[in-house]
Amino acid sequence: MGYLDRIRACHHWPAENFRPFVLEGEAGAEAPLGWVEHGFARRLADFPRVFAVSDEAVVLPARYDDFDSRTAVLQEVVQDLHARGEVPNWRDEDYGVCRRWGEAPLFRLERGAVPLLGLPAYGVHVNGYVATAEGLRLWVGRRSKHKALAPGKLDHLIAGGQPYGLSLRDNVIKEAAEEASVPADLAARARPVGALGYLCSRAEGQRNDVLFCYDLELPAEFVARPDDDEVEEFFLWPMEQVLARLRDSEDFKFNVALVNLHFALRHGYLDPDEEADYQAIVAALQTGIEA
């Protein structure tokens, strides 16, 4: 058990289980846009009017050549699958799908279907912390036991997937209010501090994520309280406690562990003179995001 195990868990990728998802004729495309599990690819072959499915790839033909046509046809398919109970984590919220954050989306798609096609997704992860004379303390949430994904796991103060059409900052402010009752003016102080990425096979599908990381320094008198049913409770832990829990258990949600380790690294809680794995941790954290 250790930091490197937490990072490796985010890069679990048995490549032989997946085939590329390709937009035929996508300009400048080198790598596949997404990754489909073979069994689900065979299921998609039930939509021959939409997909060209071979052993090598699932292809959305070039006749769907713009945002609207791709969005419409994919929505039709996922609605059909949803009606049959085959999109288990249906969220009724769309993601914008693009290869790099900031590019115009190729199409929009129900969030729950995004990992089924292993498509690029984005999220904001905000570490809320308090600076004390004894060092930093981090706000840690415990996810509701009723959440579909990672129930009961430890989480950030604020985090969320990136819905279609919102700026990252507006999403930070929205999630801050929803998840932890953080007022908008306080949440707006969150500072962008980098990004992390991974391709990871999970129960919900193929997570092909870039996480935008933010630090939010909070006043000592701030108290986080859940404002929806997503978070059970909040704790304010010294970083040493966060790190021990992170190193010695799998209690943090898989990608939250990654972001917390990044936070610890940036704030001097790992020392290259003392941590034998320092260089390996830095290198491992830094894999998984593509230019």
Add this chain to the structure above:
Amino acid sequence: MGYLDRIRACHHWPAENFRPFVLEGEAGAEAPLGWVEHGFARRLADFPRVFAVSDEAVVLPARYDDFDSRTAVLQEVVQDLHARGEVPNWRDEDYGVCRRWGEAPLFRLERGAVPLLGLPAYGVHVNGYVATAEGLRLWVGRRSKHKALAPGKLDHLIAGGQPYGLSLRDNVIKEAAEEASVPADLAARARPVGALGYLCSRAEGQRNDVLFCYDLELPAEFVARPDDDEVEEFFLWPMEQVLARLRDSEDFKFNVALVNLHFALRHGYLDPDEEADYQAIVAALQTGIEA
């Protein structure tokens, strides 16, 4: 001109110009330990008692199988080359050569010869900054016009190659006193905040570096002043000025630009909602360090 150009300049690697430098029988070795320019490899063929030189590689044979024997024979060769003026940046200071920071060195070697063999090297780069109501200000040094490497370029408050046998922290404290008259108790507050790496072909040889980055918050009343002949003068610049200079010129030393960009990224001076290249910058900064 832009941030990505600064990063690319640190990864300039015309691979066809180099052949591997290999320790024969090195336990667990996968990648080459170093990289030798072809012309210099032919020069090393003049030492047939020491190296096995082929078109494919320069090999130090397995009979040199420990720290002492490798160190002794390589010292003999580089002293010989030095006497003939073929180690242009002779420093009279040894580096410890290891594949990963924290591992026992395989041998020690005159610093000026390390890039000639493209061997892994380490350094500490310390950003000294002041927090003001208007944001962060960064101490920037101008290197002496008499320095062998990067004369007149802009530099950190404190930086230095990692000599054999010193901890990183002790090197930070040593360089802080030498370069900027920073007292030891103040320098000791520097926080490790990550590491960056690159393989880069430069005039001085093949730079195969890992840079350990530190942040040092300084009191407003602190004034940096040069304490040796390495730095000409110091400036205290708002981050906006640092970033404009970094983006629009090549005035910063190549690897200093990399570390400053990392600093800017970690402190919220790049925003993924505004900087179109944000994801590309994060990804590019994160290449070049191996686990």
